[in-house]
Amino acid sequence: xxxxxxxSASPGMLLLLAVLLLASAGAASGTLSSxxxxxxxxxxxxxxxxxxxxxxxxxxxxxxxxxxxxxxDCFVQGCDGSLLLDxxxxxxxxxxxxxxxxxxxxxxxxxxxxxxxxxxxxPGIVSCADILALAAExxxxxxxxxxxxxxxxxxxxxxTSIEGAKNLPSPFDPLDKLQEKFRxxxxxxxxxxxxxxxxxxxxxxxxxTRENCTAWQPQCALENLDQATPDVFDNKYYDNLLYGHAxxxxxQVMLSDPTAxxxxxxxxxxxxxxxxxxxxxxxxxxxxMGNISPLTxxxxxxxxxxxxxxxKGY
Numbered sequence: 085x086x087x088x089x090x091x092s093a094s095p096g097m098l099l100l101l102a103v104l105l106l107a108s109a110g111a112a113s114g115t116l117s118s119x120x121x122x123x124x125x126x127x128x129x130x131x132x133x134x135x136x137x138x139x140x141x142x143x144x145x146x147x148x149x150x151x152x153x154x155x156x157d158c159f160v161q162g163c164d165g166s167l168l169l170d171x172x173x174x175x176x177x178x179x180x181x182x183x184x185x186x187x188x189x190x191x192x193x194x195x196x197x198x199x200x201x202x203x204x205x206x207p208g209i210v211s212c213a214d215i216l217a218l219a220a221e222x223x224x225x226x227x228x229x230x231x232x233x234x235x236x237x238x239x240x241x242x243x244t245s246i247e248g249a250k251n252l253p254s255p256f257d258p259l260d261k262l263q264e265k266f267r268x269x270x271x272x273x274x275x276x277x278x279x280x281x282x283x284x285x286x287x288x289x290x291x292x293t294r295e296n297c298t299a300w301q302p303q304c305a306l307e308n309l310d311q312a313t314p315d316v317f318d319n320k321y322y323d324n325l326l327y328g329h330a331x332x333x334x335x336q337v338m339l340s341d342p343t344a345x346x347x348x349x350x351x352x353x354x355x356x357x358x359x360x361x362x363x364x365x366x367x368x369x370x371x372x373m374g375n376i377s378p379l380t381x382x383x384x385x386x387x388x389x390x391x392x393x394x395x396k397g398y
């Protein structure tokens with residue numbers, strides 16, 4: 085980042101400013117705004133932060149788990165909280181039960197606790213989709229990563245998409261498949277490399293790793309995604325890729341794939357050598373991802389319970 089005496093902004097800063105300007109324009113047209121709850125629920129951010137701080141005392145995996153929920157929600161019919169819905173047959177088939185989420189996506193009780201605290205403070209105001217967006221930013225910041233102004237005003241969906249959930253990015257995807265899945269949501273190679281950087285903290289079941297499980301490990305045994313600083317949000321993830329030590333095949337392909345040299349590899353090298361550049365681009369990409377097909381205005385609802393649609397919507 086340029087210091088106070090600099091006469092020009094860095095490319096990373098210009099990128100973030102451009103995304104923020106686009107987001108602000110969207111907010112002006114009635115979509116999302118960082119000031120959305122300023123009058124209706126001014127303590128929303130602090131409430132979400134407090135619940136996550138309490139949760140991570142006993143479960144250091146929670147920050148990584150919460151940001152993953154936001155990813156897996158936005159990549160299925162947009163950022164509408166659909167991932168949080170439990171089965172309510174025949175109308176609702178939960179996305180939690182597809183292979184990419186079952187026994188893998190976690191942190192739902194913490195989301196319930198956040199929702200309960202918000203309902204106690206300002207009932208019927210903060211959507212579950214916005215809870216995921218706030219929780220993602222706070223989780224990154226608490227782990228030592230960047231902060232950004234979270235754009236808010238999403239409403240909750242009343243449907244799920246099992247087919248969409250089956251098409252989530254997979255730890256076994258080759259690079260061209262990952263690029264295709266990201267481009268479906270107007271996310272480019274820089275977004276792909278930056279957002280995959282969320283694997284700089286958290287755990288993964290050994291059955292999904294490149295080395296797979298050892299003879300004595302059950303498939304659910306956990307491995308650190310980043311062996312060096314597993315609970316810290318930093319750029320060590322990209323160092324792992326440079327040394328061929330990525331836990332997931334879908335991470336390592338951003339450097340090893342034959343086409344990576346002219347697409348993703350230069351970005352990996354750049355982020356490895358400059359943590360602030362990674363942080364700026366990650367924040368910009370999170371804002372961009374969080375703006376995938378949000379429900380606003382009178383669309384959707386504000387769920388009373390994140391696991392169920394309302395009997396009578398707000």
